[in-house]
Amino acid sequence: MKPRYTFGGDEHLFVEVDEEMSLDAFFKSLSMTRIIAERAIEGVTEICPANASFQVKFDPDVVAPGALLEEVRSIEAEAGKADPVLQTRLIEIPVFYQDPWTHETLMRFRERHQDPQGTDLEYAARINGYSSVEAFIAAHSGSPWFVSMVGFVAGLPFMYQMVERGRQIQVPKYLRPRTDTPKLTVGYGGCFSCIYSVRGAGGYQMFGITPMPIFDPDQKTNYLEDFMVFFRPGDIVKFRPIDRVEYDRTVEAVAKNAFKPKIREVEFDLRAFNADIKGYNARLEGMINGD
Incomplete structure (x- = not known):
């Protein structure tokens, strides 16, 4: 399954990496959230990882929802290339x-x-x-x-x-x-x-x-x-x-x-x-x- 992106209200972007839990799905979610944190995207106020998904809280007055979505989508490919070592x-x-x-x-x-x-x-x-x-x-x-x-x-x-x-x-x-x-x-x-x-x-x-x-x-x-x-x-x-x-x-x-x-x-x-x-x-x- 390719990650599925949805907005939760005006301030949250929800990313479902997979519909079922697996260590592979967790590692992809972990890699994506780490890259998001490292990039220090302006307007992002919180990153909340879950079992096979994560949610990003942002200030829509600072970063437009569409711009944030595009940024996180670009991170998906980069995360897929990361070594699954922790x-x-x-x-x-x-x-x-x-x-x-x-x-x-x-x-x-x-x-x-x-x-x-x-x-x-x-x-x-x-x-x-x-x-x-x-x-x-x-x-x-x-x-x-x-x-x-x-x-x-x-x-x-x-x-x-x-x-x-x-x-x-x-x-x-x-x-x-x-x-x-x-x-x-x-x-x-x-x-x-x-x-x-x-x-x-x-x-x-x-x-x-x-x-x-x-x-x-x-x-x-x-x-x-x-x-x-x-x-x-x-x-x-x-x-x-x-x-x-x-x-x-x-x-x-x-x-x-x-x-x-x-x-x-x-x-x-x-x-x-x-x-x-x-x-x-x-x-x-x-x-x-x-x-």
Whole structure:
């Protein structure tokens, strides 16, 4: 699909790179937004990247909509020639799967769910063909995830599973959204995993919870002192299952400002990844484990 350009009101240009999410679509979107930022186009006030699209906010009194459209279209060809290589972060996220807090919440809202008799994990395991919840958790935590977008609510990451399309987990959202979701819930909707940065309404399936804060507007958390939002588009995430003992220990360390996320600086090459997905993921696993 060629990118589709539409205007959103008088101040926004929306660019849909592709109708479906893929790492190729994300990289083209990322390349285009980077070039737009580098050109410092007069009148552009904000660039908002998404999973396979982006939006440019502009002042129509400074730059005419038609002129901006022509400029961004010219960038499309240039972005297509860019090397799909990204300097980014590989991050380990501890997750307490089947925790008591998301379990209590999901049981309160079973009438809004496709399977009122089971749990979210049981439902997700069954419709994806896994023999048990444990096997499903192993699949969810066994491969890395690519942060393709941060937003919707402040600090919330959308994460795309880095496996062959036929192996991707897919789970629909609740039939009707909940009015409550615990903070730091690891959720799932469609083909995206996420982490709820704040407590609130939500419709994604709930699989577990992380003890690691990812949003701090007061910037009192030691690793969020420079910026209140932890994730960035392009980050690569590796979930690590933990038990209640480690969860409590990590919560205590966070409270004392003694917790530091496990992060490695890496170079991600999309072409090398597509050529050998299993092997590339194994190398990423080795990097986060220090091998």
